[in-house]
Each structure stands twice: as structure tokens, then as C-alpha cells.
Amino acid sequence: DAMVIQNPRYQVTQFGKPVTLSCSQTLNHNVMYWYQQKSSQAPKLLFHYYDKDFNNEADTPDNFQSRRPNTSFCFLDIRSPGLGDAAMYLCATSRAEGAYEQYFGPGTRLTVT
Amino acid sequence: QKEVEQDPGPLSVPEGAIVSLNCTYSNSAFQYFMWYRQYSRKGPELLMYTYSSGNKEDGRFTAQVDKSSKYISLFIRDSQPSDSATYLCAMSDYNKLIFGAGTRLAVHP
Numbered sequence: 001d002a003m004v005i006q007n008p009r010y011q012v013t014q015f016g017k018p019v020t021l022s023c024s025q026t027l028n029h030n031v032m033y034w035y036q037q038k039s040s041q042a043p044k045l046l047f048h049y050y051d052k053d054f055n056n057e058a059d060t061p062d063n064f065q066s067r068r069p070n071t072s073f074c075f076l077d078i079r080s081p082g083l084g085d086a087a088m089y090l091c092a093t094s095r096a097e098g099a100y101e102q103y104f105g106p107g108t109r110l111t112v113t
Numbered sequence: 114q115k116e117v118e119q120d121p122g123p124l125s126v127p128e129g130a131i132v133s134l135n136c137t138y139s140n141s142a143f144q145y146f147m148w149y150r151q152y153s154r155k156g157p158e159l160l161m162y163t164y165s166s167g168n169k170e171d172g173r174f175t176a177q178v179d180k181s182s183k184y185i186s187l188f189i190r191d192s193q194p195s196d197s198a199t200y201l202c203a204m205s206d207y208n209k210l211i212f213g214a215g216t217r218l219a220v221h222p
Contacts, residue, residue, distance in 0.1 A: 004156070040121055042201070042212040043157070090156050098207040100145040104156025 003027070004105035006091050012111045013081050021076040021108045023091030031097055032074040034066060035090040037107070043090055049074060050097050078110075086112045116140050119202055119213030128222050132189040136202035136213045139183065143204040143211075146178045148187045151199045151215065160200070161187070192220045 005024045013019040023032065031050050035043040047056045049068045063085070065077040078085055088109050092102040119136045126132055134148075145164055149157035163169045166180045175188040185204075189196055199215040 040214060042117070042119075042214045045209055048209075092156070098205060098209065100147055100162050100203075100205050100210070101159050102210065104158065106154065106156050 004091055004093055004103050006089075006105035006108050008108060009106060010109045010111075012113060013078075014113055015083065016080045019078050019081055019110070021078075021089050021091075021110070023074045023076070023105055024072050025074075025091075025093045025103075026072070027093055027103060028071065029093035029095050029103070030071075031094045031099070032068060033092040033094070033102065034064075034074070034076050035092065037088040037090055038086075046076070048097075081110070081112045083112050086110055114139055116211050117202060117204060117213045120216055121214055123217040123219060125219045125221065126192055128192060128194060128220055130192050130220070132192050132196070132218060132220075134187040134189075134200050134202075134216050134218070136185050137183055138185070138204055138211075140204070140206065140211075141180070141183070142206040144207065145205040146176070146185050147203040147205070147210070148174075148176060149201045149203055149212075151201060153198075157201055157212075189218075192218075194220050194222055196220050 007022045033048040034046045037043040046060045068074045088107045091105040094102045147162040148160045150160045151157040161176045169176045173190045177186045201215040202213040203210045
């Protein structure tokens with residue numbers, strides 16, 4: 001089945017220690033998104049790629065970076081995680097920018113100790 | 114004021130009940146209105162979408178949009194324990210999706 005895969009499902013990192021989260025997709029979609037979802041809060045868009053074009057949300061902290069080496073893979077790098085960065089990180093894809101239908105992965109639960 | 118407001122619940126109903134979930138919003142530019150369902154430890158999945166105002170029905174689910182009131186609803190008829198999940202409304206102005214915080218629903222047998 002075509003899908004969005006996120007690894008790892010659970011990640012524990014230390015305060016200030018860089019961490020990378022991975023997302024891959026078999027849907028061949030042009031757009032890939034990264035969302036941050038804290039407990040009982042709405043998913044918050046961090047940034048997205050349309051093909052190789054990177055689009056950062058204005059309020060995304062500089063601590064968060066992303067890479068998309070090819071159509072299938074996208075990475076979220078947190079350079080110096082703080083306690084406030086503990087959250088679920090969701091990767092999603094869509095065929096086109098602004099598309100109402102996005103396909104989500106299961107998420108990576110990040111804990112910062 | 115948040116762009117999208119959604120009552121977080123939790124909402125607990127008996128099996129077979131009619132469930133009403135609602136969101137309000139402030140941005141009149143929104144054109145697409147979606148409901149995503151999120152099961153525990155899973156990512157959200159699209160349940161229904163509506164373009165502009167009106168109603169849309171899909172089996173036991175009905176989505177309503179009232180743009181004049183900036184109010185959207187999702188009705189679930191004959192609710193089942195398998196409907197237990199968090200329901201997130203989402204809206205689009207063609208640029209990106211803005212999500213509500215989600216309403217947690219529990220349907221008990």
C-alpha cells in the first residue's frame with residue numbers, strides 16, 4: 001500500500017543534543033509537510049517542500065531545519081532541542097500545494113530530557 | 114483569537130447516539146472545510162471535505178458549512194465504538210491547512 005512512513009516512532013534526546021527525524025513516502029507526491037503537534041493542540045505547520053522548493057512558516061524557530069534529498073524522503077533536524085520542543089512530529093504529503101487532502105504518517109513522539 | 118476554535122471535549126456517548134462536533138473560524142478567506150479523524154498513535158486521515166457552504170453526506174457522516182456564521186459541523190449518526198477517536202476540523206485558503214485542536218470522542222458500548 002502507498003503510504004507515509006516515519007522513523008523512529010519514538011525518539012528520546014537530551015536537552016541541546018541535535019536530533020533528526022525521518023519521513024519517506026511511496027505516494028510520489030510533490031509536496032511534503034512537517035507539523036508539530038503538542039498534547040491537545042492543533043497540528044502546527046513548520047514548513048513544507050514543493051518539489052525542491054522550501055517554504056518556511058514565519059513563526060518557525062531557526063532551531064528547526066529540513067532537508068529533502070529526493071522526492072521520497074524528507075528530514076526534520078532540530079539543532080538544539082529544548083524542553084518545549086517535546087511533541088509529536090507529523091509528516092504529511094499532498095499532490096499539490098494548498099491541497100485539502102493531505103496524507104499523514106503515524107508521527108514521531110519526541111521526548112527531551 | 115485563534116483562527117480556528119474547536120471544543121476539545123472529551124465527548125462520551127453511548128453506542129447508537131447522534132454526535133455533533135463543531136468548529137468556528139475567523140478567516141473569511143477559507144474555502145475548503147475538512148474533517149480529519151485521528152486514532153490514538155496514528156496520524157490524521159481525511160474523513161470528509163466540503164467546498165464553500167452547504168451540506169455533504171457520506172454514510173453515517175454529514176458535514177455542514179455555514180460561511181455566513183463561520184461555523185462548521187460534523188454529525189455522526191448511529192455512532193459506533195470504532196468511531197472513538199479525535200476529530201480535527203481543518204480549513205484551507207488554498208495556501209495551507211489550519212487545524213482545530215481536535216475533539217476527543219469516546220463511544221461506549
